[in-house]
Amino acid sequence: MSRDTQLRYREAFFERQGVFASAVRGATRVAQATYSPTASVELQEQRWLACLACDAHQRGQCMACGCWTAPKIRLTSEQCPRDAWPEIAGSS
Numbered sequence: 046m047s048r049d050t051q052l053r054y055r056e057a058f059f060e061r062q063g064v065f066a067s068a069v070r071g072a073t074r075v076a077q078a079t080y081s082p083t084a085s086v087e088l089q090e091q092r093w094l095a096c097l098a099c100d101a102h103q104r105g106q107c108m109a110c111g112c113w114t115a116p117k118i119r120l121t122s123e124q125c126p127r128d129a130w131p132e133i134a135g136s137s
């Protein structure tokens with residue numbers, strides 16, 4: 046095999062590796078957003094704004110469910126007892 050052919054194979058190999066790595070990174074981001082126990086920063090902010098505007102929110106606690114709102118908004122599995130929080134994208 047000529048040196049030029051070896052170099053072309055090598056370039057093609059690393060190009061495929063780059064495409065594969067990019068696909069893995071993309072799939073990982075989607076999986077983290079879908080299955081992470083921690084809500085995204087954007088979702089936490091939206092939940093926090095909803096709690097701040099809610100009359101059940103007193104001194105950092107939700108009077109409707111009794112939870113502390115700071116940790117509650119971080120967990121993907123948590124729900125607002127009054128359905129005042131935005132939906133998680135792709136959950137419905």
Ligand code: SF4
Pocket residue numbers: 095096097099100101102106107108109110114124125126127128129130
């Ligand atoms: S979780 Fe829902 S009901 Fe509780 S304080 Fe936040 S917005 Fe209000």
